[in-house]
Amino acid sequence: MDVQALRYALTLAEELHFGRAARVHYIAAQAFGRRIRALEHELGAPLFERTSRRVALTSAGERFLPRARRVLAGMDELVLAAEGDRSEPVLRIGVLGFGLADRWSATRALLARHRADLSLSYVELDWATQYDAVRTGEVDVAVVHDVGGADDLLVERVMDAERYAVVPVESELAAAEHLTEPDIVDRPRVAPVGQPGLADWGGGSSRGGVEVRSPAAVATAVAATARIGLHAEPAMRFYPHPEVRYLPLDGPGAVVAIASRVGDHRDAVAAFRTAVLASAGIERLGRRAGG
The missing domain is CATH 1.10.10.10 (Winged helix-like DNA-binding domain superfamily/Winged helix DNA-binding domain)
Incomplete structure (x- = not known):
């Protein structure tokens, strides 16, 4: 049940x-x-x-x-x-979509260095459950697409992912290198659903009931319906599909954040949050060194 x-x-x-x-x-x-x-x-x-x-x-x-x-x-x-009494510490991590994208390895390495005793458990989330899974204790901490509406949780921004359009390969838009909102404003879209705030980020109504409830479903829905979808830049690598093309799109990117319960001061939760934020700092340092 x-x-x-x-x-x-x-x-x-x-x-x-x-x-x-x-x-x-x-x-x-x-x-x-x-x-x-x-x-x-x-x-x-x-x-x-x-x-x-x-x-x-x-x-x-x-x-x-x-x-x-x-x-x-x-x-x-x-x-x-x-x-309150775990003989074998297990941290339940809820993950929406690609989660931390390319930062998982760095995060695990940092976590292992300071909490080698900690085992990680993975729980797949969708847009409807990403915040509630934390509230109810189904997960200890979650990596979410922050679209607002979680003021009762401790939500900390981890990274911004550039906004991309997902277009069918047969569309004339597929030949473009970059798109703007006017390019797609009148095009039917695939709509992400499950949280207030998603409609604004995803471009409004689906205008016909084509809805998706997880980031993993966007590319397939675009291929199946020939509508336009929206995603974040890492989706090109994590959700490739032969019948769609990902194109940079003007507009607000996706905010990836970590969420936990306010007042949850357990060491395991704090260690994970610290490792995630430290991995973000390492990536930024790497980008500066490479530039």
């Missing part, structure tokens, strides 16, 4: 409004609604009555949600107990 969807359902039971409940979790209302519907489908019963004017609990919701609240409270206690 989707534990995060249970948390969403409990919030909806308190707010009785999809938009407000979605904002509590910093998730788009559409994605929030999908998770609620999927939970109801799994349970085989509607938890909420929906009309154009109101949201209300069904009788099944009134029976189920108090039990879900008790189960989640017990799970949270278990997580806290496990975090």
Whole structure:
């Protein structure tokens, strides 16, 4: 069962409004609604009555949600107990897309030098889950595409990745060396979804429902639909596709950041953050030396 969807359902039971409940979790209302519907489908019963004017609990919701609240409270206690006594330190790292791109090796080397006892666990994230995975404790720290809306977390900028357009190879745009926003403004696009702020970064609506929920899906969606996609420069290396071309595009780049819970002062989390930031400094020094 989707534990995060249970948390969403409990919030909806308190707010009785999809938009407000979605904002509590910093998730788009559409994605929030999908998770609620999927939970109801799994349970085989509607938890909420929906009309154009109101949201209300069904009788099944009134029976189920108090039990879900008790189960989640017990799970949270278990997580806290496990975090307080780990005989073999394991750091759960959530990663969106290419994450740190070319800095993983340097980060691991720095981390191993200072915390050789620390094992790393990898958790794949998408745009909808990148912040919530940190909030709920599913991961200890996450490498995210920071699009805002996470003021309750400790989010620190790591690097800026240049903005690129992803275009089908058969498009006349594919012959260009560089694109500007006017070049693509009227073109149908593939839209990244899952977080408020993505629409502004990705160029607005998909105008037809072509949506992607993870960076890894952008190039395939462009190839399949002949629409325009947006990505960050490292995607050329990490997500190559024979039917698309990546072209530099004017506009705001992607901000790669590390996120952890405010007040989480564990040594393992601090060590990872330090290693990531130090790897960024090493890269900058290398660029200056090479220039």
